[in-house]
Amino acid sequence: MIPPIISPTSNEDYATPFKISVERNNIYFYGEINTQSCEELKRKISDLDFNAKLYEIQYNEKGPPINLHIQSTSGSLMDFSIH
Secondary structure (H helix, E strand, O other), rough: OOOOOOOOOOOOOOOOOOOEEEEOOEEEEEEOOHHHHHHHHHHHHHHHHHHHHHHHHOOOOOOOOOOEEEEOOOOOHHHHHOO
């Protein structure tokens, strides 16, 4: 059972279920790793990176690191380009 987490990504349009949630600087990824889930994961990482850069500008210090938590039973991140 997946615990309730803030701001889950809706994946109703995808054939393979996955869930990506963000809490502060943590990204939680549950489900199969595929093209669609990797695209959504890249968007979430990009959003947090943007927020970290704003933090650096506003407070003149390094932003918090992005913590990525993955729980998946299939797929490989090595098969997809995440940059």
